[in-house]
Amino acid sequence: MEVVSFFSAKGGTGKTTFNLLFASYLSYICKKRVLMLDFDGPEYNALLTRKRELAVNKDVDEKELYPLEMVNDRSINSVNSLAKRLDALKEHIDYVIMDFGGSFEPTDAVCQMAKAKVLDTVVIPVEMDGMAISSAKSLAKVFQSFGQRTILFFNKVHGKEKPELYEALDEWFAKNDLNISKNRVKMAISLKRDSDSDGMFLRSSICFPKKDIKAINPAIINLFDEVVGYEGQEQRQDAKSGD
Numbered sequence: 659m660e661v662v663s664f665f666s667a668k669g670g671t672g673k674t675t676f677n678l679l680f681a682s683y684l685s686y687i688c689k690k691r692v693l694m695l696d697f698d699g700p701e702y703n704a705l706l707t708r709k710r711e712l713a714v715n716k717d718v719d720e721k722e723l724y725p726l727e728m729v730n731d732r733s734i735n736s737v738n739s740l741a742k743r744l745d746a747l748k749e750h751i752d753y754v755i756m757d758f759g760g761s762f763e764p765t766d767a768v769c770q771m772a773k774a775k776v777l778d779t780v781v782i783p784v785e786m787d788g789m790a791i792s793s794a795k796s797l798a799k800v801f802q803s804f805g806q807r808t809i810l811f812f813n814k815v816h817g818k819e820k821p822e823l824y825e826a827l828d829e830w831f832a833k834n835d836l837n838i839s840k841n842r843v844k845m846a847i848s849l850k851r852d853s854d855s856d857g858m859f860l861r862s863s864i865c866f867p868k869k870d871i872k873a874i875n876p877a878i879i880n881l882f883d884e885v886v887g888y889e890g891q892e893q894r895q896d897a898k899s900g901d
Contacts, residue, residue: 659748661771662755662885664781667762667797668790671783672813674703675861676878677757682866683882685724690752692724694863695740697767698759702728708863718864726863729767737770744776762797772804780806781885783813783843791827798836811839811881841881 664676677694685692696704708726712718729740744754756777758768771777780801784794798808810831812824824842831838860867860874871878 659744659751660753660778661744661776662753662779662781663758663768663777664783665758665768665797666783666794667760668785668793669760671760671785673760673783674698674707674757676781676783677755678704678707678861678863679866679871679878680882680885681724681726681753681755682862682864683879684753684755684886686866687868688886691750692753692755693747693751694724694726694755694757695729696726696757697729697732698757699728699730699732704757704863707861711862711864715864723864732767734765734770737767738774741771741774741776762800772801772806775805777801777804777806779885780808781881782808782810784810784838785814786812786816786819786823795831795834795836799834802835807837809837809839809885812842815842815844817844839881839884841877841884843875843877843881 662680664673664680666673681692681694684690694704696702698704705726705728708723712720729736744751747754756768756771759766762769772780780798782794782798782801784791794810798810801808828838828840860870868879
């Protein structure tokens with residue numbers, strides 16, 4: 659069982675969007691057994707997205723979807739109990755996706771999970787901004803110190819920046835022993851919209867809109883394959899109906 663979280667201590671980086679899309683990709687495209695945990699209270703946007711989707715798509719059977727659970731008790735004792743519960747589930751779950759709040763204080767669940775070595779991979783979105791880049795570097799170093807695999811990737815890429823700038827930053831991250839993905843996700847506001855005219859959500863927990871993602875932001879699928887370690891290998895199980 660692998661425990662993965664797209665996380666940033668900076669707000670507005672799209673961590674909930676990526677966690678939802680990643681969980682849906684694993685479940686509906688890769689046919690993995692997925693559990694998603696929403697720690698991000700009091701809003702619980704991941705869970706709210708699931709509720710909105712089910713309200714619009716009344717023909718969807720919730721029992722056929724991967725479980726998406728709210729974690730409202732984020733005390734140290736509760737998080738420790740959750741870690742033990744996950745250990746007991748490892749024979750039945752392939753991936754646990756955790757969506758945390760945008761804070762990185764010692765009492766936050768994400769810090770507790772990191773210190774307890776529950777997280778396997780932390781994926782950190784980075785924006786082309788000096789402060790954001792420095793913050794992402796520091797955050798990745800902390801996770802590395804706890805033994806977590808970390809992957810950083812540039813998000814909200816406008817395409818106006820010179821490629822040489824990204825290449826220089828790739829080298830800078832590498833010199834700091836950090837893994838920066840070559841998959842750069844371009845700016846795509848449409849990924850955040852609630853639904854399209856057919857009531858299907860691009861940031862979805864009930865399906866993975868593969869055709870739309872390929873058209874809007876193909877780097878996302880490549881990034882997900884990199885996180886899982888498929889990178890185009892035969893293990894990737896594409897849903898024929900989604901091609």
